[in-house]
Amino acid sequence: MNFGIIGCGIIAFTHASALKQLEGEGCKRYACCDIIPEKADQYAADHGFEKVYYDYHELLADPNVDIVCVCVPSGLHGQVVIDASNAGKAIVCEKPMEITPEKVDQVIEVVQKNNTTMQCIFQRRLMPVAIALRQLVQEGKLGRICMAEARLNYYRDQAYYNSAGWRGTWDLDGGGALMNQGVHGIDLILWMLGDQIDTVYGKAKTMSRDIPVEDTAAALIQMKSGAMVIIEGATTAYPGFSSTFTIYGDMGTVSFDDQHIIAWEFIDKENAPQRPDLGEAVGGAKNPIDIGIYGHICLLRDIAEAVRDGRTPMLPPQEAALAVKVICGIYESSRQGKPVMIG
Ligand SMILES: NC(=O)c1ccc[n+]([C@@H]2O[C@H](COP(=O)([O-])OP(=O)(O)OC[C@H]3O[C@@H](n4cnc5c(N)ncnc54)[C@H](O)[C@@H]3O)[C@@H](O)[C@H]2O)c1
DSSP states (O other), rough: OOOEEEEOHHHHHHHHHHHTTTOOOOOOOOEEEEESSHHHHHHHHHHSSSEESSHHHHHHOOOOOOOEEEOSSSSHHHHHHHHHHHHHHHHEOSSOSSSSSSHHHHHHHHHHHHHEEEEEGGGGGGGGHHHHHHHHHHHHTTTTTTEEEEEEBBBBOOOHTTSSSSOOOOTTTOOSIIIIIHHHOOOHHHHOOOOOOOEEEEEEEEEESSSOSSEEEEEEEETTTTTTTEEESSSSSOOOOOEEEEEEESSSEEESSOEEEEEEEEESSGGGGOOOOOOSSSOOOOGGGGGGGGHHHHHHHHHHHHHHHHHOSSSSSHHHHHHHHHHHHHHHHHHHHSEOOOO
């Protein structure tokens, strides 16, 4: 499979590193593209890509490209994905898939119409403890789920927001602490719970940074089952904390963060499920370049196999839509000062 990377910035390094690990499995670093020619040239030289483009339409017109990785600013994802789908390419799209519910739905419609194989990136879903916890919830091992929490308290200074013109803007980042950083954890807690959402009630504020979007937010998600999910999301929490996830049930509670399993408690101690390995620690609380590559390796391997075998990959766009819809619901609730229904 020949991979083409569109957007040669920070996350593109993770894609290149993951593809290096998959070289022996037939995944080739073939083409890359950036509108800044020096960035594209440097990236190609650093990571061994043989073709360089400065206009992504030309990369999409290259018949040798099988799978494109969309690594441009978030508010451009939809257009690039739609063009790639219309060009007949398989697609890997960085999070968030898009930045509004309307654009997310538009992407899904085009991808379905073209029967495109598309993988979205939410690498935390590959954490063994998250997979185990989702399974425990499904099997009822925690009893009735009454409450859950995702504490997503990152630190990003003003220099981070100034480092690229799109960061912290409504048009291209789609929001701040929630839409850029917190989207990972919101996706993860909702995926582990596997429940349907009734309403969200939230406050999103700009407390410390010189940006138009939120740097600090809190929300309550009311699930259809009755469970309440508490979300904290910030980029103002010095020095940046491990994201922490807890699901409380009346027969058991599991809590973990980026490096540890914090609680693994079951009322029936004798038959308590075995603790899973945490797997590779997930970074990024203090610095975006510290995220691991395990999840990206798994998701890129999976799309290559999905294309080869003609199957749906692990994280198709329908799966990646909910977190964006919930975050936009929190923004809307904050504007209106009342709970908002999530369709
Ligand atoms: N999965 C993760 O943990 C993770 C981590 C970081 C970033 N991301 C996501 O990756 C995306 C990019 O973030 P980043 O931090 O790498 O940004 P970045 O600013 O470092 O890189 C984006 C690159 O895209 C290029 N670009 C812009 N428009 C383009 C176009 N039309 N055609 C080709 N190239 C274009 C820019 O010149 C820049 O080099 C964002 O959507 C972000 O949310 C995901």
